[in-house]
Each structure stands twice: as C-alpha cells, then as structure tokens.
Amino acid sequence: MSCLIVQADFTLLFETDSPKFEEVSEYLSLFSDLVKTPEHIHTYKITPLSLWNASASGVKSQEIIRFLKKHSKFEIPLKICKDIQMYMNRYGILRLEKNNDSLTLISRDSDIMKRIRKSDSIQPYLLEEIDQYSCRIDLKHRGIIKQELIQLGFPVEDIAGYLSGETLQIQLSDLELRDYQSNAIESFYQGGSKSGGSGLIVLPCGSGKTIVGMGVMSKVNCETLILTTNMTSVKQWKREILTKTNVTEEFIGEYTGELKQVKPITIATYQILTHRKSKVDEFIHMELFKKRDWGLIIYDEVHLLPAPVFRETANIQATRRLGLTATLIREDGREEDVFSLVGPKRFYFPWKKLEQQGWISTVKCYEIRVELSADLEKQYNQTENQKQKYRLACENSLKIDVIEQLIGLHSGTPTLIIGQYIDQLKKISNILKAPLITGQLPQLERERLYSEFKEGKVTLLVVSKVANFAIDLPDAGVAIQVSGSFGSRQEEAQRLGRVLRPKKTNNKAHFYTLITKDTKEQEFALKRQLFLVEQGYQYQILDSNQITKKELLTS
Known part of the structure; x- marks a missing residue:
C-alpha cells in the first residue's frame, strides 16, 4: 500500500x-x-x-x-x-591514508580533487600535490581537514589507522552478549582493520550501551579514557567494569571535581574537562587527553559532547574513538562535527524492535493537557516575554492534581516525577512528601536515594534534570514529566529512557507528559515528541478530565 x-x-x-x-x-x-x-x-x-x-x-x-x-x-x-x-x-570518494610521517588525501575523481585544491578553506592544510588524484597533508591536520571537507559537502573516509596505545588486557566476565550488542561491537571494531576504530553506536537507554563499550575495550585491549555526563555515571561505569570484566580497582581512576585520579582506565566528566576559572582562561583539565597513552576514548552520551571538547578531539584523530548515544540529535546543530571528529554512525538498532524482543520495556506514551490555573491566566496573557510564558505554563499548579491522580492509578509502581524548574519540584516534593534529587544534593545522598529506589524502600522520587542521563533505575515503571527544556528532543530521549530498562516481572511502563493546554508549552511539546515518533512510539493525547477513566491508561 x-x-x-x-x-x-x-x-x-x-x-x-x-x-x-x-x-x-x-x-x-x-x-x-x-x-x-x-x-x-x-x-x-x-x-x-x-x-x-x-x-x-x-x-x-x-x-x-x-x-x-x-x-x-x-x-x-x-x-x-x-x-x-x-x-x-x-562518502568514500575521498579518503585519508597514512604514508610514513604524513597523510595522503586521495580522490577517486580528479575533478573533485581539482575543486578541493582551489578551495580557500582547504589550501592552508595542503602540503604538496602528489598527482592529479592525491596530495600530502600534515598529520596534525587530520581532524581539521575532515571538518573543512564536510563543510564543502565531501565527507572523508578515514583509513589512516590508529595508534595502539598502552596495552591493557581487558576480558569480559562470563557475560553472554545479546546478538545486537555483539553486532554493534563488531561494526565498530571491524576486525581491527583501518576501516574500524571510530564512529557512533546508537542504542536506546536500557539496552546495554555500557556493555557495548566494555566489549569494544576487550577487543582493543588498551588504556582507555571514558568521558561521561556526571558523577553518578562515573560511578556506574566503574561499577560495571569491576563486576563485568577482569579489571581490578587499582587500574580504574575517577577524574571529577572530587577526585583527580589518572589510571589505565580513567573515567571523567565532561563538566571537569570544560571547567575554567573565567571565560578567558584555559581549560586546564583538557590535558587529560595527553596524560597517558590512550588507545581508546569512549564518549558516553556523545550528543552532549561540549563544544570545547571538539577542538581536543580534532587533535587526537590517531586514537580510536567510540561514541555511544540514544539519539544523533544535538541541540546546537553540530552533528557534522560529531560525524567528522568522532565518526559516522556505525550501528543502529530500532527501539521498537528491542521492545518486541523483550530487551526493553513496552512503553505507553501519553500527553495530558491541563487547563491553565486561574491565578496564572492573567499573568500569562499579560506577559510578552516568550520564555516567561513558557515557564508560567510549565509551572501551572493544576498539574499537581493530575500527578496525584496518576500516582493513584499506578499505586505501588516505582514512579519518577521529572522536571526542569527547582521551585516547581520543591513544591511537588513537599505536597507528595517525596524525596527530591537536584544538582544541589550531595552525591552520597543521591546515591543513597537511588539505591533505596532500586531496593523498593522508596517508590516515588522527584528529580531534576540531573536524572536525565545515565541513571540506572531498572524498576522505574512510570515517568511523569512536568516540565522540560523547551523543545529538546534529546531530553525526551533520555527521560523516556528512565522507564525503558526491562522489568523483573511486568515488563511494561508508562510515560506521561503534562502540558498546559493552548500555551507555549504545547507548542514546544510537539517538537519534543518528534523523538517519540522517530522511534516508532505513538502517543495518546488526553485532557486531564479523562484520566479518571482507568482503562485508557492501564490497558
């Protein structure tokens, strides 16, 4: 049809x-x-x-x-x-090869090479013409030449090879990889050939991206730098490596605001790499890229790679680079830089296919539209500032009634209430008498609450955007999103991911987004939902008065 x-x-x-x-x-x-x-x-x-x-x-x-x-x-x-x-x-009409102490840029088409040589943006990086199909380039320009060429519409296939890095034997424990995990690892590694060694693996939250990363580490057997989003993620990577590989604790370092350990496997946050005293100072922690002879760099949640890290990544193109992500979307539009400097998409497995195979939860998605509260309506209509309008709609107090109804419908199910604005979350936390996790909460206290949630001692958590990324809460069966970062599709991906991990018993979950009807928030919700539809999810739109009909929500 x-x-x-x-x-x-x-x-x-x-x-x-x-x-x-x-x-x-x-x-x-x-x-x-x-x-x-x-x-x-x-x-x-x-x-x-x-x-x-x-x-x-x-x-x-x-x-x-x-x-x-x-x-x-x-x-x-x-x-x-x-x-x-x-x-x-x-893609592939241009390729980079290594030739002794320099690079050779080779084209299958002499006319294209002629056009490239005439480009003002490319000329500064060309050393000499070899013949009508090729020219020599300095090794240090391997990253920048790829960035410039993709801007001209010619992505380069980089087969210049990689440095081995310092050897470190890494073996997976008695772990049976799923077929798609094995395929993802091999699609990146490609038998150790020059064609493998850089690129992105796109898998949903809860599908075992960390295991895929460790699988790649066991293939290359070298010292590895892992970059990730926050302290909680650092701890999770360390815990997974200790329990699922032969690597012992003395070989693993944490490089964060709290610790500055550099060991054969070092796990760092993007935040520490981009920390500096002022806007004019240097990023002193970028030196981490040179601290050891890394053979592999893993960029966890690569769609969040901060802009300053791109410059350093351009300088380390001879090091294998693996990007792990649930979505290729970047809010800053720098997808081409990710393609050029970290690598192209090597493997993708559809979310719905994983769901059908039982590897992630079956999720029902709903947008619930709530009337604007009377106390905010006048203020909303009088405000011309669009950001303020959006925030007023997000913080609509009538959402709390809806939250309480949803919690009642899913009584006893581990539930996350996720939002953007701390004042709103504090109010919800106080009314529901539920623990609140924000960036201000000490890391040890966060870990304690996450642990109690996993153990079933706590069944309701109110969380800010600190819980968007790399939080392993496998039993979360309900997520209620009360506010978000405008039209962020990547945030939608991460928040949906909080309920995707497979459950021990009933492998089903519900994802609710509360939207104030006929406001700026509803406009931005359409952009966020693009992600759900991309992954094959169909969401149902309900007015808040419909949620009393339990059969609509729990069938």
Missing part, C-alpha cells in the same frame, strides 16, 4: 494510518530526519548528513530508491534519485 509522497525539496510526507506504519517509519529513520508530526501526516527530510550516515552504516543508495518507489503514491522526481546517489557516493 502506497503511503509516501516524495517531494522535490527532499521532504517526504508519510501517512500515519498506513498498516505498514512501523515497517516504513523504521526504514525512513535510516536515511532521513523526522521534522514534523501532525496527527495524520508525518514529514521527514532527506539531508546530505542523513544519507552519509546511512552510507557509513552500510545502507546502499539503490536500496533507498527502491524503497521510495515501492511506497510512493506518485512518481518520484528524477532529481531526487540522482541526488541520493550523488550524496551517498560522496
């Missing part, structure tokens, strides 16, 4: 009532980006970067064109087919 309209501007209109919704949306996500999700028609956009990532992960242009022709209602514009082939062929 035809369900796509392919337009000349590279947008794809997809009818969501198609009986092949899951199959088609899953394949669309391999080579295009979802940009709008009205109720009946979703809009996707094909971009050069989406096609390069598809090409890097093994998808062929002929497959994409065949798929579009099969599902399109109308004849596809000829230009679309030609441009898909052109862009996908561009």
Whole structure:
C-alpha cells in the first residue's frame, strides 16, 4: 500500500494510518530526519548528513530508491534519485591514508580533487600535490581537514589507522552478549582493520550501551579514557567494569571535581574537562587527553559532547574513538562535527524492535493537557516575554492534581516525577512528601536515594534534570514529566529512557507528559515528541478530565 509522497525539496510526507506504519517509519529513520508530526501526516527530510550516515552504516543508495518507489503514491522526481546517489557516493570518494610521517588525501575523481585544491578553506592544510588524484597533508591536520571537507559537502573516509596505545588486557566476565550488542561491537571494531576504530553506536537507554563499550575495550585491549555526563555515571561505569570484566580497582581512576585520579582506565566528566576559572582562561583539565597513552576514548552520551571538547578531539584523530548515544540529535546543530571528529554512525538498532524482543520495556506514551490555573491566566496573557510564558505554563499548579491522580492509578509502581524548574519540584516534593534529587544534593545522598529506589524502600522520587542521563533505575515503571527544556528532543530521549530498562516481572511502563493546554508549552511539546515518533512510539493525547477513566491508561 502506497503511503509516501516524495517531494522535490527532499521532504517526504508519510501517512500515519498506513498498516505498514512501523515497517516504513523504521526504514525512513535510516536515511532521513523526522521534522514534523501532525496527527495524520508525518514529514521527514532527506539531508546530505542523513544519507552519509546511512552510507557509513552500510545502507546502499539503490536500496533507498527502491524503497521510495515501492511506497510512493506518485512518481518520484528524477532529481531526487540522482541526488541520493550523488550524496551517498560522496562518502568514500575521498579518503585519508597514512604514508610514513604524513597523510595522503586521495580522490577517486580528479575533478573533485581539482575543486578541493582551489578551495580557500582547504589550501592552508595542503602540503604538496602528489598527482592529479592525491596530495600530502600534515598529520596534525587530520581532524581539521575532515571538518573543512564536510563543510564543502565531501565527507572523508578515514583509513589512516590508529595508534595502539598502552596495552591493557581487558576480558569480559562470563557475560553472554545479546546478538545486537555483539553486532554493534563488531561494526565498530571491524576486525581491527583501518576501516574500524571510530564512529557512533546508537542504542536506546536500557539496552546495554555500557556493555557495548566494555566489549569494544576487550577487543582493543588498551588504556582507555571514558568521558561521561556526571558523577553518578562515573560511578556506574566503574561499577560495571569491576563486576563485568577482569579489571581490578587499582587500574580504574575517577577524574571529577572530587577526585583527580589518572589510571589505565580513567573515567571523567565532561563538566571537569570544560571547567575554567573565567571565560578567558584555559581549560586546564583538557590535558587529560595527553596524560597517558590512550588507545581508546569512549564518549558516553556523545550528543552532549561540549563544544570545547571538539577542538581536543580534532587533535587526537590517531586514537580510536567510540561514541555511544540514544539519539544523533544535538541541540546546537553540530552533528557534522560529531560525524567528522568522532565518526559516522556505525550501528543502529530500532527501539521498537528491542521492545518486541523483550530487551526493553513496552512503553505507553501519553500527553495530558491541563487547563491553565486561574491565578496564572492573567499573568500569562499579560506577559510578552516568550520564555516567561513558557515557564508560567510549565509551572501551572493544576498539574499537581493530575500527578496525584496518576500516582493513584499506578499505586505501588516505582514512579519518577521529572522536571526542569527547582521551585516547581520543591513544591511537588513537599505536597507528595517525596524525596527530591537536584544538582544541589550531595552525591552520597543521591546515591543513597537511588539505591533505596532500586531496593523498593522508596517508590516515588522527584528529580531534576540531573536524572536525565545515565541513571540506572531498572524498576522505574512510570515517568511523569512536568516540565522540560523547551523543545529538546534529546531530553525526551533520555527521560523516556528512565522507564525503558526491562522489568523483573511486568515488563511494561508508562510515560506521561503534562502540558498546559493552548500555551507555549504545547507548542514546544510537539517538537519534543518528534523523538517519540522517530522511534516508532505513538502517543495518546488526553485532557486531564479523562484520566479518571482507568482503562485508557492501564490497558
């Protein structure tokens, strides 16, 4: 059944009532980006970067064109087919190889090499012409040349190889890897060849990205620097390495605001790397990249990689680099830098497929629309500042009544209430008499509360955005999102991830977003929900008066 309209501007209109919704949306996500999700028609956009990532992960242009022709209602514009082939062929038309003490940039097309040589942005990095197909480049410009070339529309296949780093034997314990985890590891490592060694693995929260990272470590057997989002994540990585590999504690260092240990395996936060006394001072902790002979750098939650770290990453292109993430989306639009400097997408496994196989929870997603409280309505209408309007809508006091109803419907189920604004969360915490976790809470106290939640001693936690990332709370069965960072799709991914981990008994979960009706918050909610739809989730919209109908929520 035809369900796509392919337009000349590279947008794809997809009818969501198609009986092949899951199959088609899953394949669309391999080579295009979802940009709008009205109720009946979703809009996707094909971009050069989406096609390069598809090409890097093994998808062929002929497959994409065949798929579009099969599902399109109308004849596809000829230009679309030609441009898909052109862009996908561009990945690999240029490659970097190492030749003694320099790099060689090689093109399969002499006209393209001629065009590149004439580029003002490329000329400063070219040492000499070897022949009409190749030229020599200084080793230290390996990163910057890739950044510049992708800006010209020519992503480079980097097969210049990698330094081995200091040897460290790492073995996984008696751990049976899932098929997709083994495939992810091999797609990155590629038998140790020059084609492997850099790139991104895209897997949902709860699917074992940390295990995949350790699997890669056991392949390369070298000293490893792991960069992650926060102290809790540092502790989790350390705990996982100690329990799932042969590495002992004396080989693992924590490099954070509290400790500055540099050991054969060092786990650091992005925050410490980007810490400096003032905006004009140097990032003194960036020296960590040079402290040891690292053979592998793992970027956990790579979509959050801070901008200052890109510069250092450009300087270490001879070190293997693994990016782990649940989403390729960056709020700052620097996806091309991730592609160039960390690497292209090497492996992706659909969220819904993992759900069907029982590796992550089956999640029902709901948007619940709440009326604006009378005490805020006048203030909201009189305020012209759009950020203030958004915050007023987010902090709508009528949401608390809805939270209480939802908790009643899921009585006894481990529940997280997640929000953006501390004042709002404090109020909710006080009314519900539930523990509150924010960035101001000492790390030991956070760990204690997370532990009690896991053990079932605490069944309700109110958490700020500190819980967005890398928090292992496997039994969380309900997440109630009361406010968020505007239209952040990456935040939606992380918050959904809080309830995705498989449950010991009933492997089902519920994800609720409370939205103030007909306000700025509702506008931004549409952007956040793009992520849910990208992963194949369909969310139900309810007015707050409907949540008394238990069958709508717990069926």
